[in-house]
Amino acid sequence: MNDLPVIQKTYDLIKYYIPILNHLPRNHKFALGDRIIAELYNLLEELITAQYSANKLSLLKALNGKLSVLRYQTRLLYDFELIGTKRYQYVMQYLNEIGKHLGRWIKHQSKNQ
Numbered sequence: 246m247n248d249l250p251v252i253q254k255t256y257d258l259i260k261y262y263i264p265i266l267n268h269l270p271r272n273h274k275f276a277l278g279d280r281i282i283a284e285l286y287n288l289l290e291e292l293i294t295a296q297y298s299a300n301k302l303s304l305l306k307a308l309n310g311k312l313s314v315l316r317y318q319t320r321l322l323y324d325f326e327l328i329g330t331k332r333y334q335y336v337m338q339y340l341n342e343i344g345k346h347l348g349r350w351i352k353h354q355s356k357n358q
Contacts, residue, residue: 249296251346255289258339265332273327281318284311288343302354309347316340 248256262285266278288311295304319340323333 252292254343259285269327284315305351312344
């Protein structure tokens with residue numbers, strides 16, 4: 246498949262992150278873990294939808310905010326000591342790369358309008 250880099254990065258993050266989230270302690274899995282999982286799946290779905298949408302820019306700008314929510318939720322996991330430093334850094338690296346790709350896509354779409 247020839248996916249856009251932002252879609253492939255999001256897909257790869259989901260493959261890495263969801264097994265970790267599924268093993269959170271029960272009290273955090275349902276409160277925070279499930280929210281992050283839902284946000285990750287929504288992010289992937291909306292990126293794919295944006296790829297085929299005529300009005301990409303508004304969709305992409307909204308996704309930028311959702312990406313920020315994921316960053317904060319991940320930071321909460323780390324601050325609650327539910328994920329280790331290496332996993333936290335790895336996930337944040339993915340989120341930052343996704344953000345860079347998304348930013349480039351937004352910039353490109355802004356020029357085309």
